[in-house]
Amino acid sequence: MIRKFIQKVFKKKPASVAAAQLKPRIYTRQQHGIAREKISDCAMRTTRLLQESGFQAFVVGGAVRDLLLGREPKDFDVATNATPAETRKIIRRSRVIGRRFQIVHALCGDEVVEVSTFRAVQSSAADDSASGTADAAHRTDEHGRVLRDNVFGSQAEDALRRDFTVNALYYDPSAEEVWDYGQGVDDVRRRVLRVIGDPATRYREDPVRMLRAVRFAAKLGFSLDPATRAPIGAMSDLLANVPSSRLFDEILKLLLSGHAHACVHRLREEGLHHGLLPMLDVILEQPLGQRFVDLALQRTDERIRDGKPVSPSFLLAALLWHEVLASSQRHTAKGMKPVPALHAAMHDVLEAQRKQLAIPHRYDAQMKELWLMQPRFMQRFGARPLRLLETPRFRAGMDFLVLRCEAGELDAELGNWWLQFSAADAEQRRALLESVSEDARAPEGQRKRRRPRRRRSARPAAVAAEN
Ligand code: ATP
Ligand code: MG
Numbered sequence: 001m002i003r004k005f006i007q008k009v010f011k012k013k014p015a016s017v018a019a020a021q022l023k024p025r026i027y028t029r030q031q032h033g034i035a036r037e038k039i040s041d042c043a044m045r046t047t048r049l050l051q052e053s054g055f056q057a058f059v060v061g062g063a064v065r066d067l068l069l070g071r072e073p074k075d076f077d078v079a080t081n082a083t084p085a086e087t088r089k090i091i092r093r094s095r096v097i098g099r100r101f102q103i104v105h106a107l108c109g110d111e112v113v114e115v116s117t118f119r120a121v122q123s124s125a126a127d128d129s130a131s132g133t134a135d136a137a138h139r140t141d142e143h144g145r146v147l148r149d150n151v152f153g154s155q156a157e158d159a160l161r162r163d164f165t166v167n168a169l170y171y172d173p174s175a176e177e178v179w180d181y182g183q184g185v186d187d188v189r190r191r192v193l194r195v196i197g198d199p200a201t202r203y204r205e206d207p208v209r210m211l212r213a214v215r216f217a218a219k220l221g222f223s224l225d226p227a228t229r230a231p232i233g234a235m236s237d238l239l240a241n242v243p244s245s246r247l248f249d250e251i252l253k254l255l256l257s258g259h260a261h262a263c264v265h266r267l268r269e270e271g272l273h274h275g276l277l278p279m280l281d282v283i284l285e286q287p288l289g290q291r292f293v294d295l296a297l298q299r300t301d302e303r304i305r306d307g308k309p310v311s312p313s314f315l316l317a318a319l320l321w322h323e324v325l326a327s328s329q330r331h332t333a334k335g336m337k338p339v340p341a342l343h344a345a346m347h348d349v350l351e352a353q354r355k356q357l358a359i360p361h362r363y364d365a366q367m368k369e370l371w372l373m374q375p376r377f378m379q380r381f382g383a384r385p386l387r388l389l390e391t392p393r394f395r396a397g398m399d400f401l402v403l404r405c406e407a408g409e410l411d412a413e414l415g416n417w418w419l420q421f422s423a424a425d426a427e428q429r430r431a432l433l434e435s436v437s438e439d440a441r442a443p444e445g446q447r448k449r450r451r452p453r454r455r456r457s458a459r460p461a462a463v464a465a466e467n
Contacts, residue, residue, distance in 0.1 A: 022156040024170075024179040032171075032178040032185065034067045039173050042108035043076035046091060046115060047173050053090050055082040056155065057115075058170035064178065065166045068188045069220065078106070078115045079158060079170065087115050119161055120153030143204060143241050156181055163202070163209050164216065164228075165194045187225075193217050194225040203231060207238035208250050214270055215254045218262035233271045244358040251357060255315055258304040261297040289322040292407035299403065313366035314396055316359055318403065323349045324371055325409075338375060346371055366393070373397035374404075377418060380433065381441040385421060398422060413440075 036044075043059050050057035057080040063073035080087060084102040088094055093107045094115070104115040153161070155170070159181035162168040166187050170179040178185060187194050193216050195202050195209070203210050210232050217224050239247065254263045267273045296318035303310050328345035332338060346368055353359055359367075374397070376388050388394060398418050405415030421432050 019154065019157040019160050022160070022181055024156070024159075024181050025185075027178040027180065027185055029176040032068065034064075034171060034176075034178065036173055036176055038067055038073075039063075039171075040073075040076050040111060040113070042106060042111040042113045043078060044173055045108060046078050046106045046113050049090050050078075050080050050082055050087065050115075051174055053082070053086075055080050055086070055090075057082075058155075058172050058179065060170050061162070061167050064169040064171045065184075065188060065220075067171070068169070068178075068185065076113050078113055079118060079155070080115060081118050081155065083117055083152065084115075087117070091115070118153050118155050118158035120151040120157045143238055155179075160196060162196060163206075163212055165196055166216075166220075166222075168196060191220070191222045192225050193220070193222045193228060195228045199228050200231040200235065203235050204238065207235065207242050208246060210235065210239070210270075210272060211247075211250050211254065211267075214266045214272060215250075215257055215259075215263055218266050219257050219259045229270070236270070236272050239272070245360070247357055248360065252312055255297075255300065256304065256310060256312065258301055260300050260315075261294065264293075264297055288407060288409055292322060292403065292409060293319060295403055295407050311366070311396065313363040314370065314400065316363055317367040317370045318400065320349055320353065320367070321371070321400075321404075323352075342372065342375065369393055370397055370400050374401065377401045377414065379441070380417065380436045385433065386429070389422060394422070 039059060043063070047057040047059065057078055059076055060079040061077045063076045066073040082090065084096050084104050087104040087106075088096055091104065091106045094104050095107070096102050097105055101116075101119070103117075106113045106115055159168045159170070164187075165182040165184040167184075168180075168182055169184045169188075171177070172179065182196055183194070193213060195213070213224060213228060213232070216222065254260065254267075257263060264273070296315060300310050300315050324342070324345045326345075327348045328338070328341045331341035331344050336344065350359070350364060350367075370393065373388070373391065373393070376384065377397070379385070379388075388397075391397070401410070401418060402415040404410045405412045417432065417436070421429060424432060
């Protein structure tokens with residue numbers, strides 16, 4: 001008990017003392033090589049206005065890292081010693097966001113720059129006690145996860161509370177200097193991702209940092225520093241304590257990073273996929289499932305890199321598809337008809353998923369729509385293909401089907417036929433419908449043998465309706 005108390009006090013002290021004594025290494029324009037023109041107008045204006053009012057203001061985080069790497073930053077964040085209220089007064093077009101920890105959004109035309117006030121270190125989580133800490137500003141749960149993080153601090157403290165050395169760099173556009181409180185610039189140059197401080201402690205404070213490590217390593221093509229990597233496998237269970245919505249947001253960032261394929265495989269290598277994406281456990285072990293997931297991820301990455309929109313529900317539906325298939329086969333094996341089996345399977349899979357990484361309900365409907373459309377692509381007779389063509393999400397459904405064909409789950413002929421059918425005129429559609437052999441018109445179990453006459457007459461009528 002006493003030992004723990006001493007450890008607690010002891011561990012707390014060096015963190016604040018360390019921050020107070022920490023001096024940045026300052027890199028000049030010649031040394032860091034960042035061209036000022038690469039900073040967005042809004043970030044330039046925001047830092048200038050704050051500095052003219054006597055405050056410190058820096059571009060910080062991912063943007064500085066990306067500029068050092070010669071990459072285009074996704075967005076610009078600014079860090080300052082002005083409080084949100086002061087910032088709000090200085091930047092006329094701005095608004096305060098957030099309740100727990102306020103930040104300011106500076107607005108310039110379409111661009112938004114996030115301005116945050118320097119925040120203090122989360123040192124309390126160094127505590128190993130099973131009871132957590134009750135310090136009002138830095139409360140942690142019994143696993144050491146920081147529940148509150150709302151104290152303003154010095155710039156050095158702000159640097160120490162950030163996750164990785166390469167994310168803790170401050171660029172001052174007016175002086176054209178990069179301020180580095182760790183070894184961020186060296187790590188960028190060596191392409192190493194390194195946690196600031198003791199990795200196990202930092203993961204305990206916020207287990208999401210383990211996912212961020214994987215995302216940044218995959219996205220930037222960095223290696224994980226051995227000490228940063230070492231605790232991940234053993235600590236992955238801590239992700240179970242993170243609120244589901246935050247976990248989902250982080251997974252979505254990962255899937256939409258343009259490097260989803262690399263990220264997911266890396267998650268698996270690090271043992272972080274358990275309990276997050278349960279389907280990956282099972283699916284990546286079956287050759288067909290793995291091909292399908294790989295293709296879906298690669299296509300998503302390509303679309304993002306080409307600047308095309310991607311739908312999270314499409315990707316999530318793809319990631320869960322083989323689970324749905326397997327479950328639906330279990331139901332049909334017990335004598336259920338294919339369509340009710342598919343409904344039952346969707347329900348099973350979404351329920352099981354909800355217990356792990358809860359997918360928000362708003363995506364459910366679109367995922368179900370994609371899945372339910374799939375059996376309809378098998379029915380190539382009568383008016384059905386034309387009706388399917390008119391459903392609002394037909395294009396997404398067909399892309400999903402084509403992906404299944406490419407992964408080898410279905411015959412390529414089916415996907416090609418739909419691609420042609422959807423692009424054809426009425427005459428060509430009629431010919432395409434005629435070209436489908438009797439056996440290929442609908443899969444076993446979905447043919448309505450009881451009404452052959454209607455089927456025959458429905459075909460010309462449907463084409464006529466098109467004209
Ligand atoms: P991206 O290019 O993906 O936006 P980023 O580094 O800007 O990368 P953000 O998630 O936008 O990442 O976060 C901005 C900055 O806030 C990070 O660079 C990091 O310094 C800090 N940060 C974000 N999340 C955490 C966290 N969980 N723990 C500590 N610091 C964090
Ligand atoms: Mg960012």
